Amino acid sequence: MGLKTGLGLRLTQQLTLTPQLQQSLRLLQLSALELAQEVEQMLADNPFLERAEDTGAEEPTDVDAPDAAQPSEPGGDETTARSPVAEEAPPDTVSVMEAAAPLAQEEWGAQLDEDAGGWRDDDPDAALGPDWQWEGPGLDRDGRWQDDDEPASAADLASRPERLQDHLHAQALALHLTAEERAALHFLIESLDDDGYLAEPLEALAQALLARDAEDADPERAEELLALLRRALGWLQAMEPAGVGARDLAECLRLQVLEQRDSPAARAALALCAQPLEWIARRDLRRLSAATGLPEDQLRAGLALLTRLEPKPGRRFAQAERLVVVPDVLVTVRGTRFDVQLNPATQPRLRICDAYARALRQHRGGDLQQRLQEARWFIRNLQQRGETLLRVARAIVQHQRSFFLHGEVGMRPLVLRDIAEELGLHESTISRVTTAKYMATPLGTYELKYFFGSALGTDGGGNASSTAVRALIRQMIAEEDPRQPLSDAQIAERLREQGIECARRTVAKYREALRIPTATLRRAR
Known part of the structure; x- marks a missing residue:
C-alpha cells in the first residue's frame, strides 16, 4: 500500500482578537472601581504612563490621538452629551488623550539626580520608618501612628465608630x-x-x-x-440596648417587651414570644389564639408590637463596610431637555510621559518600544470606553424620556438589541457597557441595566414595561384597604382593566421581587 503526497489549497475563516481589542473589551466591562484598580496597575507597570491631572493646557506628544469629538446622534437636539474631552470641560482638566508639554532635557536630568539622591541618604535609619523603632508607639486601632505625647484629638475620637x-x-x-x-x-x-x-x-x-x-x-x-x-x-x-445578651430571637424579643410599659399589647407580646416563631412569622392567628387563649384583637396588638422591635440589638454598632456607588454617568433634566455627561471623577486622565518618549526616540526597538505602544493602546482604549459608555447612556435616556419625566410608571419596554441596532454595536457590547455601570438622575442612582425590561402586551396592541407594571403593583398595594388587601388575582384584574395583560402568576412573581408579603400577611399587620 503506497502513500500519495500532493499540494492543495483550502480557504478557512478564523476570528483572531488582537491584544489591543482584548484590552478594549476588558476595559469596557469593568466597573468604576475595577477601572481605577486597572489604571493604578498600569501606572505601576508601565513607566511611559503618568497622570495628567493639574497640568494645565499642554500640547500633545507624538501619540496618534484620535479626534475626541463625539459623533452626532439622532435626537441630539434635546439630549446634550458631555465627556471629559468635550469643549465644555474646565481648562484645568486634561483628557485621557492629551499629552504633556515637552520637558527641558536639563530639567529631566535634574529630576533623575534628585531621585538618585534619595538613595544616598546619610542617615540609613531615616528610610526605615517607625516599623524599625523598637520603642515606637506603633499603630492605633484605626491604622494610624499614635504618639504617646500627643493624645488623639476630639475630632478623631468623635469620628471613630463605637463598638x-x-x-x-x-x-x-x-x-x-x-x-x-x-x-x-x-x-x-x-x-x-x-x-x-x-x-x-x-x-x-x-x-x-x-x-x-x-x-x-x-x-x-x-x-x-x-x-x-x-x-x-x-x-x-439589663443593659442598653435592650435585647443584648439574648441566646435566641425569642429571648431577644422578650427582653425588649419587658422594657415596654405594662399594657394588654405587651402582655400579649410576651405570650407570643413563648410560641413557635413559625406561627408568628405566618401570623397564624388560629393556632396562636388556641395556644395563648387570647382574643384575636389582642393578638394583633401583640404582633404589631413585635414588628416594631429590633431583632439585632447590635446592628447600630456594626462596623460593616458600606458600599458606595459612584455613578459613571450624570443626567440633569431641565424641563424637557436632558444633559448627559460622564462623571469626571470616574474617568481617568492619563498621558504619555514625554521625557521618556523623547529619550526613547534615540534608541528605537527593544522592549521599551513595545511598552510605549502598550501605553498608547491603553490611553486610546480608555477614551473609546468613555465614548461608548456615553453613546449608550444617551440612547437609553432618549428611549426612557417618560421615566425621567414621570417616574417608574413611565418606563418603556427596552431590550439590549434595541440599543445595539440603533448604535450599530453588537448586543454583547451593550451588555458589557451596562453591567456594573450606574447613572445618577434626579430620581436616584440606577444601574444602566435597570432601564431595560421585558414587554407585556396591552389591549391597544402596544407594550408595557415590566418595570412600569411593578410600579403599578406597588402603588395599588400602597393604596389598598389594610382590612381587605388585594389578592394577586384582584391585582391582575385591575391591571387588565387598565389594558395590561398580566397573569396572576406574573403578578405574584413581581410582588415577591418587590418583597411585598401575600394578602394574608398584609391583612394581619
Missing part, C-alpha cells in the same frame, strides 16, 4: 461588682457576636474558662463558675 463591647463596658463601670464578678461580665461582653447575641451556651463558656486553668477543673469549681456566669448574664441583659 458594642465598648458601649457595654462603659455601663459596667457603674455596677458595684467584685473583681471576680466584673471579670465574668467582661468575659460575656467580649463573647457577644456582631448582632449582640450570646451564641455559645453558658456551659460551653464555663468549660472554656476551666480549660485555661487545669488546677481549678473540679466539678464544684465548674458549678460555681456556671452560677457566676448566670448572674453576669442577668446584669448584661
Whole structure:
C-alpha cells in the first residue's frame, strides 16, 4: 500500500482578537472601581504612563490621538452629551488623550539626580520608618501612628465608630461588682457576636474558662463558675440596648417587651414570644389564639408590637463596610431637555510621559518600544470606553424620556438589541457597557441595566414595561384597604382593566421581587 503526497489549497475563516481589542473589551466591562484598580496597575507597570491631572493646557506628544469629538446622534437636539474631552470641560482638566508639554532635557536630568539622591541618604535609619523603632508607639486601632505625647484629638475620637463591647463596658463601670464578678461580665461582653447575641451556651463558656486553668477543673469549681456566669448574664441583659445578651430571637424579643410599659399589647407580646416563631412569622392567628387563649384583637396588638422591635440589638454598632456607588454617568433634566455627561471623577486622565518618549526616540526597538505602544493602546482604549459608555447612556435616556419625566410608571419596554441596532454595536457590547455601570438622575442612582425590561402586551396592541407594571403593583398595594388587601388575582384584574395583560402568576412573581408579603400577611399587620 503506497502513500500519495500532493499540494492543495483550502480557504478557512478564523476570528483572531488582537491584544489591543482584548484590552478594549476588558476595559469596557469593568466597573468604576475595577477601572481605577486597572489604571493604578498600569501606572505601576508601565513607566511611559503618568497622570495628567493639574497640568494645565499642554500640547500633545507624538501619540496618534484620535479626534475626541463625539459623533452626532439622532435626537441630539434635546439630549446634550458631555465627556471629559468635550469643549465644555474646565481648562484645568486634561483628557485621557492629551499629552504633556515637552520637558527641558536639563530639567529631566535634574529630576533623575534628585531621585538618585534619595538613595544616598546619610542617615540609613531615616528610610526605615517607625516599623524599625523598637520603642515606637506603633499603630492605633484605626491604622494610624499614635504618639504617646500627643493624645488623639476630639475630632478623631468623635469620628471613630463605637463598638458594642465598648458601649457595654462603659455601663459596667457603674455596677458595684467584685473583681471576680466584673471579670465574668467582661468575659460575656467580649463573647457577644456582631448582632449582640450570646451564641455559645453558658456551659460551653464555663468549660472554656476551666480549660485555661487545669488546677481549678473540679466539678464544684465548674458549678460555681456556671452560677457566676448566670448572674453576669442577668446584669448584661439589663443593659442598653435592650435585647443584648439574648441566646435566641425569642429571648431577644422578650427582653425588649419587658422594657415596654405594662399594657394588654405587651402582655400579649410576651405570650407570643413563648410560641413557635413559625406561627408568628405566618401570623397564624388560629393556632396562636388556641395556644395563648387570647382574643384575636389582642393578638394583633401583640404582633404589631413585635414588628416594631429590633431583632439585632447590635446592628447600630456594626462596623460593616458600606458600599458606595459612584455613578459613571450624570443626567440633569431641565424641563424637557436632558444633559448627559460622564462623571469626571470616574474617568481617568492619563498621558504619555514625554521625557521618556523623547529619550526613547534615540534608541528605537527593544522592549521599551513595545511598552510605549502598550501605553498608547491603553490611553486610546480608555477614551473609546468613555465614548461608548456615553453613546449608550444617551440612547437609553432618549428611549426612557417618560421615566425621567414621570417616574417608574413611565418606563418603556427596552431590550439590549434595541440599543445595539440603533448604535450599530453588537448586543454583547451593550451588555458589557451596562453591567456594573450606574447613572445618577434626579430620581436616584440606577444601574444602566435597570432601564431595560421585558414587554407585556396591552389591549391597544402596544407594550408595557415590566418595570412600569411593578410600579403599578406597588402603588395599588400602597393604596389598598389594610382590612381587605388585594389578592394577586384582584391585582391582575385591575391591571387588565387598565389594558395590561398580566397573569396572576406574573403578578405574584413581581410582588415577591418587590418583597411585598401575600394578602394574608398584609391583612394581619
